[in-house]
Amino acid sequence: MPELAEVELARRQWAACHGDTIIDVNVHNKARIYRDCPSAALGILKGKILRSSHAHGKRMLFTFAPELHLEVHLGMSGKLSTAPPNYSEQKHDHLIVYTAKAALIFNDYRMFGRVMLHDCANPWADLPPQPQDSKFSLIHVRKLIKRHPKKPLKALLLDQNACPGIGNWMADEICWRLGIHPGIATGTLEAKKLRKEIRFVTFGSLKHVADKNSKASSDGFAPGSYVANVPPKNWLFQHRWKKGGICPKCKTTLARDTIASRTTAWCPNCQF
Template sequence: MPELPETETIARDLHASVAGRTVAKVTVARPDVLREVGERAFRRRLRGVGIVGSWRRAKLIVTDLSTRDRLVVQPRFTGALIVDDGTLDPALLAYSTIRLVLDDGRSIHYCDVRRLGTVALMNETRFEEYSAALGIEPLDSTFTASQLSGVLRVSNQPVKKVLMDQRRIAGIGNIYANEALWRAGIDPSRAAGTIAAGEAALLRDSIVAVLEESIAARGTSFRDYRDAKGQRGGFAAKLQVYGREGQPCVRCGSRLVGTHAIDGRATVFCARCQS
């Protein structure tokens, strides 16, 4: 599932590749992925419109348009935004649900095998309302140790669940919550309110580090994730716990433990060096 590093990678690719272009034609093959507007309004409001730029909010890829509308894509499990110049392997576009043909002949495809992701068209007011319900961005300068400590100390839920709550901290998903907690030496099931200030500072630094490292590697690909160029991310080879249940901890050598007890999500941790 694309999390912050993956959606950040796609947004940066889109911005570099298509900012300044114009949407010449809109094709909707699977209207069930649309949100906020119907198919007819979607096509009408995008045709002939300029692309100002793309950026990320939480796990969303946001594209600003010359009409001040915003195209908001939430890839969820298998969604991908891919720019095709005519040379891509057709297999990458087999599950294209929406195609935006640009004025230079290239196309932006929203591809989604399971069609659980969404493509929304919002005006500025609606987007600001939507964004206001999301938490702080962990790569913003305002995401400090004291800010994280304040988020954690008011909750008795498992710390991993709090990190993944998009209303509190935006963009962290299962992969990077596992990785950050291992780096910080904190048991994922521990009550968030018991995390001391010093531990919160280490956790904050661990979150930022793992997210930035994954962005540098262009995200994590297991099965479906592709960047806007149709390529796989390279961070999977650098994961320390996620996907490594039963293997030795690289820090202490103990066997990593896997469980689904925390909110039904796959959690992998070291019972020896995470407390």
């Protein structure tokens, strides 16, 4: 599933059309991405200007008026892209928003993604702080540890109410950099070190994935078909995806198991 940096990269695809007026909207009426919003309701975007956008964790918000926003979740396989304005619908295109300059496309072959409309000024007012936000402070992390002392570290990192945007590979990366087994109880952790590594991996992923790429691959963000530029080889990222991967630090073969309901990779020599 796309994580924080991949979602930011996806947002930037449509952000290229900030300031453009929507001249048409093409929807697939029965697609599951509209389970939270009737597809016909998106017709309200016609004639509106795409004014701004931003991401929060694994979600994106595209603003068309002070109280009109389109929220997009990519799910497991969703992707955003743009094409010339004469673009014709392709297989698995469930939403196409046309401007005079471009077509903004939401494609999702598994349809775990979703879209919804908001008619209020700040639909994200109650969302928790992201790891890159100033409000993700040492005090905030201490509160998370105190609130979830028995929760496995990886489960805390994957909790979108605790660490919005962090997913499987980022969680493994953080645990590896901490030198801690991903199944260890959160209550045993030092808040300062945990916050430091969470923010290091967060800002690093934005740098290596969102900033160094102009778009995702044609298959979105699948592990086997990701982006042209990825985190460097001294990150766990490049070694964790398949059995037989080795630790970038000590060259020990990585262990693999299911932790927090997700396939997890760690170094049995460096993490304990």
